[in-house]
Amino acid sequence: MTTRIVDHFDRRKRDWVAEAMRRLHADATRSADTHVFQFPLPAQWGIDLYVKDESVHPSGSLKHRMARALYTHALCTGWIDPDTHVFEASSGSTAVSEAYFAKLLGLKFTAVVPKSTSTEKQELIKSFGGEVRHPGEDGDIEKEAARLAAEHPNGHFMDQFTYAERAYDYRDDHNLAATIFRQIAEERHPEPKWIVTGAGTGGTTGTIGRYLRYTRRQTRVCVVDPENSAFFPNWVRNEGRPKHRWPKPDQWITGKPSRIEGIGRPAVEPSFLPAVIDRMISVPDAASIAAMRVLLDALRHRAGPSTGTNLWGALRIIAEMLADGEQGSVVMLMCDQGERYLSSYYNDAWVRDTLRLDPAPYRTAIDGFLSTGRWHEPGAAAVPRPSQPAGG
Incomplete structure (x- = not known):
């Protein structure tokens, strides 16, 4: 039998991949360190809240990092070439970011989005x-x-819900968690007690949680989850089980879409890593909408509803720290630009008639906490505050 050699090397495609990677690296260099703002809290509390503003990326959201990581992963794995048509499933922000990178690389891109996705996001795509x-x-x-990609002669389904956690490199010195620690290194509490974020795919949470372990830090991860999402109930339900062995095929599925665009899923996604999460908080949807508007008043930055979810969770943690006399810092993420939601979440009539929610009681609760230090959310018992404020 003679030696057989089959060579599929294509110089044109390899050169294109090299140029595509150069463009991705250049984008990462330009936009690695987004700003960190300090949310105003009473000085006597001795607690600092930092807001990492991921909305200023060129594609306008936290998903810019993930989209770049997904394209990098697909290019290096050999799934994308200059003739590929990329397909993705997304509630909006990931699709916007992936469309940005498709244009950067000269690729065709199609997003399949829910009919409820805001008009502003669809126009951005x-x-x-x-x-x-x-x-x-x-x-x-x-x-x-997946169907559209399979039917296309050179289609590729990016599949963020499967590949997000493996596409992100938590050991890289330019990932989201690494930049947070660099940017608050000169603050009075440079190692935060908590980092608060939501979960859509779980990719961001997985990156932060892994990085904290990799760098031997004591900072904990809190994931906030909206109503109708499967992440929180499954995390609670599976407590005590080996967390690397689930989600199981028999996991509890809500069967309902999240009303907070960008986070929450009706089923636990493969890229969600429960073992790196220290705490989860289920946040009422009306509270998310109230908190996004509080952030606008406090920082003059208009963010989306998932940022409101993060702020509610961060303030809930700060209330506990205050009650325990504990000082330190908390970091939360600003996920995307609020201009994408002017006709929806910032529209009182839309919130009332479409979502049938009333954010007013939750806005009152936040304002009351920031002025008195006492946390009392609608329908729940108050979190007590010590007679002497921390540091006072």
């Missing part, structure tokens, strides 16, 4: 040259994106 499609009657955006 189109502004980067992407196509917007909606799912079938079952509303399954992942199934539709």
Whole structure:
């Protein structure tokens, strides 16, 4: 038998991949360190709240980092070449960011988004040259994106919900967690007690949690979750079980879409890593909307509803620290630009008539806490405060 050699090397495609990676690296260098703002809290509390503003990325959201990581992973794995048509399933922000990178690399891009995705987000996808499609009657955006990619002669389904956690490099010195610690290194509490974030795919949470272990830090991870999401109830339900062995096929599925765009899922996604999470907080949707508006008043920055979810969770933790006489810092993420939600979450009539929510009691609760130090959310018992404030 003679030696057989089959060579599939294509110089054009390899050169294109090299140029594509150069463009991705250049983008990472330009936008690695987004700003960190300090949310105003009473000085006598001895507690600092920092807001890492991921909304200033070129594509306008936290998902910019993930989209770049997904393209990097797909290019280095050999799934994308200059003729590839990329497909993705997304509630909006990931699709916007992936459309941005598709344009940067000269690729065709199609996003399958829920019909409820804001008009502003759909227009942003189109502004980067992407196509917007909606799912079938079952509303399954992942199934539709996978079908379209399979039917296309050179389609690739990016599949953020599967590949987000493995695409992110938690050991890289330019990941989100690493930049946070560099940017608050000169603050009075440079190692935060908590980092608070939500979960859509779980990729950001996984990166932060892994980085904390890799760098031997004591900072803890809190994941906030909206109503109707499967992450929180499954995390509670599986407490005590080996967390690397679930989600199981028999996991509890809510069957309902999240009302807070960008976070929350009806089922636990493969990229969600429960073992790196120290705490989860289930946040009322009305509280998320109230908190996003508090942030606008406090920082003059308009952010989306998932940022409101983060702020509510961060303030809930700060209330406990205050009650325990504990000082330190908390970091939360500003996820995307609020201009994407002017016709929805910032529209009182839309919130009332479409979501049937009333944020007012939760706004009153936040304002009351910031002025008195006493936490009391609607329908729940108050978190006590010591007679002497921490540091006072």
